[in-house]
Every structure is written in C-alpha cells, then in structure tokens.
Amino acid sequence: MRVLLVSADPMVRETVALTARTLRRTASREPFELIEASNGLRGIQLAWKRDPDIVIADEIASRAGAFALARDLRGAEPPFTGRIVILLERSVDAWLADWAGADVAFLKPVDPFELAQALLRLAGEPAKEAG
Secondary structure (H helix, E strand, O other), X not given: OEEXXXXXXXXXXXXXXXXXXXXXXXXXXXXXXXXXXXXXXXXXXXXXXXXXXXXXXXXXXXXXXXXXXXXXXXXOOOOOOOEEEEEEOOHHHHHHXXXXXXXXXXXXXXXXXXXXXXXXXXXXXXXXXXX
C-alpha cells in the first residue's frame, strides 16, 4: 500500500508514521510506503507522479488545503482513482470533505489505530467521485 501524506504539521506526520508502523504489523503481507508532502501543491504533484493508493490530506495544508486538493484530484480528467482521507480541524467541516470527494474524514487529533483500520478498509473499496 502506498500512502501520500500532505501536512505541514509535525504532530500529524508523527501520528501517520505511528499508523504506518501499526499497518506494517497488521498487514505485514503487503509492503507499506509513506510519501510526504509539506503543502497541498506538492501533494497534488506527488499524487499524479507516484499514484498512491490513499492520500491523507490535513485540512490546514498550506498552498492548497485538503478540500482543494481533493477537488482537484477528483475533478481531473481522468480523475484520481485512489482513496482520499481528510483530517479535519472542526467537525462542522465534514460536509466540505464529502463535497470535495473524500472517502472518509477524521477529526483531529486522530487515533492512529482507528486510522490504520480505516486505511485497511479503504484499500479494498472503490474510490468516491466528487459531487
């Protein structure tokens, strides 16, 4: 599984790194690769270049936030077919994550074990289209 993380926040990156370690233990039969981008524009570039299975985007990513990143990827022709997870600052923004085309959203701080379970589940499901 190849996962792209887009976040400028060191705490978010550490949480996702912990998730990666959990996934390695849980799903050891499949290699896990974590790719990082510190801003949304670089995240979009890496999504097209590296074709990750899942993109995890922090809502407060600089230079194109998570919602813009998800809309750009889902609205492209052809659209991005991987899964998109958005990490929210506020629960009231969940509708924006849905509108942007995220497959799932988590309110921060994220429990790494819950995130790991969601990533494993998403790896087997079809991607969502932007609405």
